Amino acid sequence: MSAAANRRTALRLGAAGAAGGGLAMSGATPASADPSTAGVVAGPVFDVRRYGAKGDGRTIDSPAINRAIAAAAKNGGTVFFPAGTYTSYSVRLRSDVTLHLDRGATLLAAQPRDGKGFDAPGEGAGNPYQDFGHSHWRASLIWGEGLENIGIGGPGRIDGAALVRNMTPESPPGTGDKAIALKLCRNVVIRDVTIVRGGHLSILPTGVDNLSIHNVTIDTVRDGINVDCCRNVRISHCTVNTHGDDAIVLKSSYALGFPRATENVTIADSMVSGYDVGTLVEGTFGREDPLAADRDGPTGRIKFGTESNGGFRNIAISNMIFERCRGLALETVDGGLLEDVTISNITMRDVSNTPFFLRLGARMRGPAGREIGKLRRVSISDVTVHNADPRYPSMIVGLPGHDVEDVRISNVRVHMRGGLSMTEAAEQPLDLINTFFAEPGAREPYAVPDRPQSYPEPSMFGILPAWAFYVRHATGVRMDNVDVHFERPDTRPAVVLEDVRDADLHRVRLSKAEGAPTFVLRDMSDFALHQSRPVGEARIPGHVVHEEL
Incomplete structure (x- = not known):
């Protein structure tokens, strides 16, 4: 490492919705399992092995899994994964279906081969107003569009081993880049699962209303939970480690073809971090890699933006831990309103840039004619920060003629x-x-x-x-x-x-x-x-x- 890099590194890092109900069995389900608690659907249980899944880590099981989902969708029910490794391409969710990965069950993203792979991105992919990854949903391990009453539950694991981090329109057919992607859905519960190696985006809900993400562990390189254009969202008791990108990020992009606010969101009782990739689930909490891909320190933070066409309203963040990562970033740069935000009871340690970053900008990545947005009515209270990078003070920065308004910082x-x-x-x-x-x-x-x-x-x-x-x-x-x-x-x-x-x-x-x-x-x-x-x-x-x- 060069002397310049050593100096930079030293400054950066310093010294240091469940639904209950009886189960009508449609496959062998262990008596110890209770898949009805995994999501929003009660009813019959459909064991993927009864539909041909092997769970041996070699067989491509997605055709069998999708048959089980189709059967469950007829009247609603839970698709059950007993212990095993289910190597898969795209799993296509349907309304009134919950996926339940039992203890010891892993849904593993398979490497595309022999002309087979993940579903094509779909129509409309490549909208120029946000990164390509935010513009499509089907090239994913699990995806659904236009659905209601769906769930994904654990305690099993989703492993996106074959998912890529930087998919482009030129990527080969069969490429996948997300663990879970949902578009224009409602009444969604994701809980009690562990996601590792989530590709570009581990969880991407876009235009989803009534979303609960509870007790989810994520350990990946890029974005963890990426909530875009969603309303009525509850994120709680999650642990998200994303060394190279944002842990929990709210966006309001143009991916739906129109601006839509992300609003009525709570994020609570969770931890975000920028440990070395994989070391959170290992329990070693590695601190060897000093930089993210953008050459700043480990990311792993909570952020609003950068995609911000539709804006952000009525957001409450509370009882959070930030560890070895960047601080809070509240950004609106594409014409949206960012208003009525309350942040409280936060601890941060080993902060790799600024504790607080409030930015009103004019990137204006969207259709021409939009006015510059507004950033106003933000309250930050009861925060403790230790060992922050000395280069970056906390910042509240607008533009000439476009002030950030009404910011309160206390305790x-x-x-x-x-x-x-x-x-x-x-x-x-x-x-x-x-x-x-x-x-x-x-x-x-x-x-x-x-x-x-x-x-x-x-x-x-x-x-x-x-x-x-x-x-x-x-x-x-x-x-x-x-x-x-x-x-x-x-x-x-x-x-x-x-x-x-x-x-x-x-x-x-x-x-x-x-x-x-x-x-x-x-x-x-x-x-x-x-x-x-x-x-x-x-x-x-x-x-x-x-x-x-």
Whole structure:
């Protein structure tokens, strides 16, 4: 590893809906199994072995599995997988059917061969307004479109061994890239399963209403749970490890051919992480691989976006653990509204970029004529962060003339590793910035480019001239009982507020390096600071061009 890479790595990582009911047997089901609790369907049980599945890890069992599903769909029922390894191509869900993988059962994605493989992506694949993987559903291990009352349950395993991570329209016929993909479905329960090697997207519901994902474990390279254009979603008691991409991500793409909001979502009592791939389910929790494919640190976070045509409304995130991964990212860059979001009771440890990233941008990947979106009414409270990357303060960043509005941050404690200075903010040294996102080259420290059309990522701005908070193009920022401190002195200002109106900070405690200002106010109007340290009180009711406190 080069000296530059060593320096970068050191800074990044630091030192350290069930339904019950009687079972009418249609196949041999062990007395210990209760498949009726796996999903939303009660009724007869259809054992896949009765329909020809071998479960020997060699035979392609998807034809037999699909026969069992067809039989169950006639009047509703549960398709039961006893212990064994069911090597398969596409499993085609139907309405009123639950798949139940019993303990010791694995549904294994088979390698395409002899002209056979996963289903073709289907009509409409390749919509240009989002990544190809979000534009099709059928090239998956399990898929369904236009269904209702469906379930997938464990305690068995789904192994996407043969699924690819970067499928394109030019990929060979038979290629698959998702473990579970659902389009325009309703009343869906996914619970108690483990998913490993999930391809590009382990779980992709698009346009799904009334969705519950409960007690699911995912260990994969790319996205874990990817909720797109969905309404009434409950994600709870999940453990999602995704070193190279986002763990739980909300999107509102144009994949359906029209914008549709993701709304009424709760994410609770779960853990996201960026351990080395496979080491979560192994129980070794590996920390050897320092970078994701985009050359930032391990991903594994909760994110809104980047696809954001339809927007995000009424979202509550609570009781979460972030471990060795990036922090929260709330992004709307394609014209959608992001509003009415509450985030509470979060702990983060070994954060590989910023704890909080709120970004209103103007990428506008969608049909022409859309207006820039809005980001407003966000509350973040009761958060503890330890060992965060010193290059990236928490950020609230809009655009000129398009402010982020009404953000409240309270009861937050953040430990930053520190150790940087305004020299790095001016020089933008190549060993510290990520040129995958940031523009290289020295600059005046406060001359941070707006980059309205760029892909949103905390590293997009390079080394910022603040170490605790960087707030730009915002209105109505409130902070109360916020404590941010560094381990080693950082001589950048703690907080920079630029083009901000109406900022009220109460009981804010910040570390201070000798000779460095705590606050820098630029093009600031109506600033108030109360009962804080090291600056106790300040009130600026008017406008200031540049003032340091």
